[in-house]
Amino acid sequence: MKSKITLKELAKLLNVSVSTVSKALHDSSEISPKTAERVKELAKLHNYRPNPVAVNLKKSKTGTIGVVIPNISNSFFARVLSGMEAEAQKHDQQVITYISNESLDREKQICDMLTSGLVDGVLIAVSEETQKKREYDHLFALLDYDIPVVIYDRINIGLPADKIGVDDEKSFYDATKFFRGKGLEKIGLASAIHHVGIGQLRIKGYKKAMPGEDDLMMVTSTKSADLKEKLRDLLTSNKVEALLCTDFESSILATRVAYEEKIKIPKDLKLLGYISREVAAYLTPSISYIEQHPQELGAASVEILNNRLEGKLKPGIFEERIIATTLVHLESTGFDI
Amino acid sequence: MKSKITLKELAKLLNVSVSTVSKALHDSSEISPKTAERVKELAKLHNYRPNPVAVNLKKSKTGTIGVVIPNISNSFFARVLSGMEAEAQKHDQQVITYISNESLDREKQICDMLTSGLVDGVLIAVSEETQKKREYDHLFALLDYDIPVVIYDRINIGLPADKIGVDDEKSFYDATKFFRGKGLEKIGLASAIHHVGIGQLRIKGYKKAMPGEDDLMMVTSTKSADLKEKLRDLLTSNKVEALLCTDFESSILATRVAYEEKIKIPKDLKLLGYISREVAAYLTPSISYIEQHPQELGAASVEILNNRLEGKLKPGIFEERIIATTLVHLESTGFDI
DNA sequence: CTGAAAGCGCTTACAG
DNA sequence: CTGAAAGCGCTTACAG
The missing domain is CATH 3.40.50.2300 (Response regulator)
Structure with a gap:
């Protein structure tokens, strides 16, 4: 049982300050090669891993993206999810999955949770019920909270957000x-x-x-x-x-x-x-x-979301991408x- | 654009301390009814939601569970995931999904990430390759880090962990x-x-x-x-x-x-x-x-994990549950x- | 009943 | 080159 070691404990063992350890681990040029090496060695020995929750709090992000899926038994959506996961992995992002079961109520609940800042962005295919009733307030709420939303697959809804669909x-x-x-x-x-x-x-x-x-x-x-x-x-x-x-x-x-x-x-x-x-x-x-x-569609939706998060997409102007079928x-x- | 309000900002607006606001929002008996009401009113007005990342850091947990799935195109696993998500929702837990694509290497990568403390617990069905090669070191690593693991579906592997499978x-x-x-x-x-x-x-x-x-x-x-x-x-x-x-x-x-x-x-x-x-x-x-x-299996595996997390299961003694088929x-x- | 303080585990601008 | 300090947003034991 290794029970996680922290920066502070590492610092104490090395008789240096927490800041020094942190900088050394980030290859900061401020740190002498000798110290850097000592720090890294001990960190490796103890298998130090920064606590992701703390890092995220510091950086004011979550490192996660929320995916809302109407029906996971539909293998199309299952494969879309697979594409999303693969792409997210490349960016060190975690995919949190929510399943609406084609229910508007469930979808509202999910979006409500999501406004609390659980995720950096949301990928959603709205439920059938949502489409039928054309109730999108819960999606607008997300946008109100400045959480980027990418609509995938079921894209013919009037929402100012990036979209990616099938032709x-x-x-x-x-x-x-x-x-x-x-x-x-x-x-x-x-x-x-x-x-x-x-x-x-x-x-x-x-x-x-x-x-x-x-x-x-x-x-x-x-x-x-x-x-x-x-x-x-x-x-x-x-x-x-x-x-x-x-x-x-x-x-x-x-x-x-x-x-x-x-x-x-x-x-x-x-x-x-x-x-x-x-x-x-x-x-x-x-x-x-x-x-x-579907996997391409999933990967591309994560790509679009990340472009949005990184500010590569102009605010107020939304991308709409279509994946060609075969x-x-x-x-x-x-x-x- | 409401851009999230924080406890501190709320406190300033109310001319009280941050602690008072926090306690009022948690219905602490320390706070006078009058103050509590004032606080709650303003919180509601601004639609205050506590930052989950900060709460988690404070509580030394993540609020998430990691699910490793060998192949999401297999509708059995897709439905297992659905059951997990439903049960996790009840406990306010988020499900982070990882797909190993039946690859041992991918599975190792995933487990390695997971040791950094991204999740409170892990639900895993090992890949075919893992079963064939009987390499479980990456799973033992999880246990070394005190991260509870529940093995689901593919349970005939020698690992000291809770298991739930099909008959x-x-x-x-x-x-x-x-x-x-x-x-x-x-x-x-x-x-x-x-x-x-x-x-x-x-x-x-x-x-x-x-x-x-x-x-x-x-x-x-x-x-x-x-x-x-x-x-x-x-x-x-x-x-x-x-x-x-x-x-x-x-x-x-x-x-x-x-x-x-x-x-x-x-x-x-x-x-x-x-x-x-x-x-x-x-x-x-x-x-x-x-x-x-499959949905029952998914729900039950989350249940077992939570029992483990809450200390309801004796350390060192592992549950093995079997779901009856029809x-x-x-x-x-x-x-x- | 209220608030100041410490602390969760990090990062980083700043001082020395 | 190193470290003290502030701060991310919260919670909670403690003092008043």
Whole structure:
């Protein structure tokens, strides 16, 4: 049991002052090489580590960043977190994780705590409920307290803060165009997240790439059973040639319906999902998907926050960065690319 | 922009001493009701929040707990984290997340940082590499520094620390017994994690429930393509009636092979997987699975840590808690229960 | 009932 | 080149 040694104790053992020890350990030019060496030697011997809490108090910072995640079971967010952690590590910052579970109340609680100065900055993807109710006071409170905020992923909210998101609209625009370029005309879309921002953007991209409103074959529902039946209707009655799914649930349900109705993928139906690689690649058949590069998004959001903290970003002018997506072809699109 | 107000500033505004303000805010009986009220009123007006860093320094603690996660993309761990966060919140503790990515080196780095006193305690599931190489010095270092450690999930390592895990062995023992109770005899097992502790325990449970070693039909491999072919051999040449899969990969590969070989699940083959609900329920057919209750595990590990921190646990005597699993029947086992 | 003082463990401008 | 002093923002035993 080594029980941490302090500067003061080190100083006493060396018969020098606390300031001398501190400076020596920081390679200050004020200290003689001889003393510096003595100090470092003893520090190493006792495995001295400065108390981070004291250092932070002195420096008026916390060394931590707060990350608010709506739903950690969603592997997209889990991987975003992973990217954030990796980037934070590089800057010797600790990541404090908060999970809102898509609840506005929980999100308010979290932000309220955060105003007390637990963290140097906040990275947040707002909950679905927050988006729906458009209540952002708790976020403004953070800004009032001069705590920098970076909004990630769910960025279409009116808040004067830096933002970083995924190119949701373009991803589906490109995908739809891709199918059309392959000569397909009956292109459908399924969504269980049509009520939230990112879902709407994906749908928008799809619509833009389709010639006329009349041809749109869209099924949406937030209720699983409901969406499934709508999908069954769509896939059996219409001759849909390709289907774009905006989320995990609709992607899986579409696979399921195709299986039940003996619709062959990709022969009779090309399928594209917004699901993570781990699931996509293992499904039968494997599902082509939009890769959102969550780790990059996470790393970049920490980067932006740090630029803001270091004053590299102009006050009052906010960055908005978009990460490009990639269409990854597996079996369900049936094209060799 | 409210820029935080301090005790000192509050004191000046009220023409009292800093100590009086501090005591008033803590409902000390030393303070007159009148003064207490004046103080609280102004504090509220200015939305005073004590600086947590200063409080922590004074109290010689950090108010945080460090969580080391091997792989956050694994939804099991993501949900464990969620349980930890929820429980920590109740105790006003912050969760600092570290991701080792199954790397021993990274884990060492993390533990080394942690010895500096960034957290009050550590929750860790060691990386696969750590298990394989059995290098635990970095964990002993934590203990040397008097930082309590709770080992979660991957608990079969020789370390004098509190542990909390899943009943891996019993889960597969019970599942095997269940199939046998239904009159099935040819029960196989597939594993991609036979080389790590939890995999071995699950296999052990399976073996215990099987009558003789001769009947064991096991396929194992850490390489996906390899395991798939072994599964194909097993499922086509033997008349396997039921298959237990120890992990996500083997579960999915088995579904896949069955599909390719036109083996009907559950009619020709009952399948049981060690996968998370989100994936299990959505697969076609849905896969019966072992529910590990990850959130409970997460919450309980924080609970144990706090008991340790509060001295409720005897020094030198360590708790080892096991969370019971549940077998959840979906389509792939084909029994109505 | 109130306040001065010490101290948590550091850093750094300043004096010598 | 070294050290005394002030201070980061708080808490609390002690004196008055």
